[in-house]
Amino acid sequence: xxxxxxxxxxxxxxxxxxxxxxxxxxxxxxxxxxxxxxxxxxxxxxxxxxxxxxxxxxxxxxxxxxxxxxxxxxxxxxxxxxxxxxxxxxxxxxxxxxxxxxxxxxxxxxxxxxxx
Amino acid sequence: xxxxxxxxxxxxxxxxxxxxxxxxxxxxxxxxxxxxxxxxxxxxxxxxxxxxxxxxxxxxxxxxxxxxxxxxxxxxxxxxxxxxxxxxxxxxxxxxxxxxxxxxxxxxxxxxxx
Numbered sequence: 231x232x233x234x235x236x237x238x239x240x241x242x243x244x245x246x247x248x249x250x251x252x253x254x255x256x257x258x259x260x261x262x263x264x265x266x267x268x269x270x271x272x273x274x275x276x277x278x279x280x281x282x283x284x285x286x287x288x289x290x291x292x293x294x295x296x297x298x299x300x301x302x303x304x305x306x307x308x309x310x311x312x313x314x315x316x317x318x319x320x321x322x323x324x325x326x327x328x329x330x331x332x333x334x335x336x337x338x339x340x341x342x343x344x345x346x
Numbered sequence: 347x348x349x350x351x352x353x354x355x356x357x358x359x360x361x362x363x364x365x366x367x368x369x370x371x372x373x374x375x376x377x378x379x380x381x382x383x384x385x386x387x388x389x390x391x392x393x394x395x396x397x398x399x400x401x402x403x404x405x406x407x408x409x410x411x412x413x414x415x416x417x418x419x420x421x422x423x424x425x426x427x428x429x430x431x432x433x434x435x436x437x438x439x440x441x442x443x444x445x446x447x448x449x450x451x452x453x454x455x456x457x458x459x460x
Contacts, residue, residue: 261446270355272436272452273390280446288447320389324446330397335380335440335448337389 232256234338236321242344243311251306251341253321260326262304263288263335264296266317273320279304280326311345318342348373348441352451359427360459367422367454369437378440379420380448381411385433393435396420407431432458 237252253262260281265273275288279298293315295307304323308315321338351370359365371377378397382390394405401413411422420437437451 263448265450270452272350272352273438273448273450275447275449278447322390322448326446334392334395335446337382337391339389 234321234323234336236319236338236341238341239339240342242346243308244346245312247311248307248309249311249343250308251319251321251343253304253306253323253338254302255304255321255323255336256302257323257325257336258301259323259336260301261324262298263322263324264294264304264306265320265322266290266315267320267340268317276306276319311343313345316343316345348439348447348449350437350439350449350451352435352437352454354454355452356455356457358457358459361429362426365422365424365427365431365456367435367437367456369420369422369451370418371420371437371439372418373439373441377420379411379413380438380440381405381409381420381422382436382438383407383433384436384453390436393422427456427458429458429460432456 234255263278264276274290277296279285282301285296297305319341322335324335349372380395381393384390393409396403396413434453436453438448
């Protein structure tokens, strides 16, 4: 049981390049999330998904796209990277439905992205 | 709108001293509240959570937090800090009506001095 994994761990892009970050979870969770973490800003939600084939915008969705073709995977895409997207990206998942006391949001280890 | 405020950006305490990290939230319904810890270069680890019932919740690593509805607060405490507690601490509120979105505070960085 690997929990939540993220690929890659580090990446450097040039402005205008594209890339996809992969998040995978093996806990059969329905809900998955992409956050970005910037100094002094905490974690901000980019996009999330409440099930296979569904996605929704979070607090800071501009410049990103996502897809959830398989329940266990949640992809975050940058079509044309900008320096403002330099950040640490975290994926997370939770069982789904109404939150219960036994539910916990599990986080991946993060992807550090630098856009030059 | 939901929001979380952590008024202390950085706190320094001596090893063995007590610790209290502040968290205030804004949420229209009964909140689900969480505290996470993040060590440098790592992901987030859940310390404790509040859903209902007893307003004083115990977590891992000797941490506890008290939910005070009248003050919209969920402060994290530890009676005696260890050097290994140095990390970034995040408070979060969960909103079940919006896809279980979690709203995070901006974090409090804890430094522990010997």
